[in-house]
Amino acid sequence: MHSLVTTVLNDKRGLEIFFEQIAVQRLLPDEIVIVDGGSTDGSWEFMQERQPPEGVSLIVKQEKGCNVAQGRNLAIAIASGDIIVSTDIGCRWDKKWLAELVQPMFDDPNVDVVIGSWGVRPEDLESDWARTEYAYRGGLKLQATPESLGISRSIAYKKTVWEKIDGYPEDLTLACDDVVYNKQLKQMKCKSAAAPKIRCYWLRHKTLKQFCKEEWRNFFGAGEAAIWQKHFVLVTGRILLELFSLIIGIVILLVTSDSRISVFFVIVGMVSVMQRLLRLQNAATQLIIMNVPHPWFKLIVFEYMTKIYGMIGYAQGFRRGLSQCQQCRQRLKSV
Numbered sequence: 505m506h507s508l509v510t511t512v513l514n515d516k517r518g519l520e521i522f523f524e525q526i527a528v529q530r531l532l533p534d535e536i537v538i539v540d541g542g543s544t545d546g547s548w549e550f551m552q553e554r555q556p557p558e559g560v561s562l563i564v565k566q567e568k569g570c571n572v573a574q575g576r577n578l579a580i581a582i583a584s585g586d587i588i589v590s591t592d593i594g595c596r597w598d599k600k601w602l603a604e605l606v607q608p609m610f611d612d613p614n615v616d617v618v619i620g621s622w623g624v625r626p627e628d629l630e631s632d633w634a635r636t637e638y639a640y641r642g643g644l645k646l647q648a649t650p651e652s653l654g655i656s657r658s659i660a661y662k663k664t665v666w667e668k669i670d671g672y673p674e675d676l677t678l679a680c681d682d683v684v685y686n687k688q689l690k691q692m693k694c695k696s697a698a699a700p701k702i703r704c705y706w707l708r709h710k711t712l713k714q715f716c717k718e719e720w721r722n723f724f725g726a727g728e729a730a731i732w733q734k735h736f737v738l739v740t741g742r743i744l745l746e747l748f749s750l751i752i753g754i755v756i757l758l759v760t761s762d763s764r765i766s767v768f769f770v771i772v773g774m775v776s777v778m779q780r781l782l783r784l785q786n787a788a789t790q791l792i793i794m795n796v797p798h799p800w801f802k803l804i805v806f807e808y809m810t811k812i813y814g815m816i817g818y819a820q821g822f823r824r825g826l827s828q829c830q831q832c833r834q835r836l837k838s839v
Contacts, residue, residue: 620658727821
């Protein structure tokens with residue numbers, strides 16, 4: 505028996521699409537379990553009135569104020585299936601998604617985890633900022649292999665594995681609980697398989713503000729867990745290098761009129777900036793092909809804004825994690 509679990513908060517439209525597309529899966533789940541974190545947009549009422557496909561059990565539970573990890577753990581604890589399939593509201597699913605995701609477990613009962621592939625489709629991008637992110641990141645996708653680090657928008661695992669790991673880390677406030685969880689899966693040396701074809705499609709935001717908020721949230725969670733520390737140091741250090749090189753160069757010129765020292769500091773900052781621009785050249789070309797206006801402006805703004813928000817989030821999360829996330833950090837020490 506396999507149970508499909510997910511969480512939701514104020515995404516009624518996402519739920520409507522979820523039920524529509526799960527209902528036409530070639531293989532239906534035996535059970536759907538959804539935990540609502542306290543929606544106020546009608547999502548909770550919609551789920552209570554929704555009828556699942558014939559032969560599928562639907563369980564909905566509201567836990568106001570719970571974070572994503574708490575919601576996932578609650579949904580899995582409620583689930584009756586020995587196989588847990590996890591996804592996120594806010595995706596789209598091909599008809600073959602569920603069947604291909606669980607098939608390796610049907611073929612080989614010794615498989616503990618199946619890493620699902622996922623991606624972003626250009627035709628689903630609804631704004632120029634979404635297209636900017638797509639080009640900036642070189643296309644967003646995971647072509648899964650058994651060695652891939654799974655993400656909870658498309659993954660299947662035995663419930664006994666979840667029990668051994670002691671669930672998702674609930675002391676993480678906003679994000680990265682699935683990153684920590686999947687690091688532990690790798691550490692346990694579970695027998696893994698993959699569903700290599702992309703059948704799950706991740707929908708992206710529309711505004712720059714939403715992308716910045718997402719970056720802040722993701723790195724806040726990473727900071728709480730104290731992962732990606734090298735990335736934080738390198739990214740923050742480079743931004744500060746560029747900023748202070750330009751500021752120091754200008755200040756020296758104003759105070760001493762020594763143009764040689766001033767030019768040196770300005771050049772140091774500009775070399776780093778030019779390296780960024782060279783790296784963004786392919787993305788700019790893609791945006792031109794996609795008819796996005798002012799591609800260079802959008803890429804540069806996206807680059808700096810998301811990185812600044814992300815690094816601020818990391819610093820804030822790391823500080824909180826010192827006192828509030830020791831359980832999660834202790835988990836990772838064994839990874």
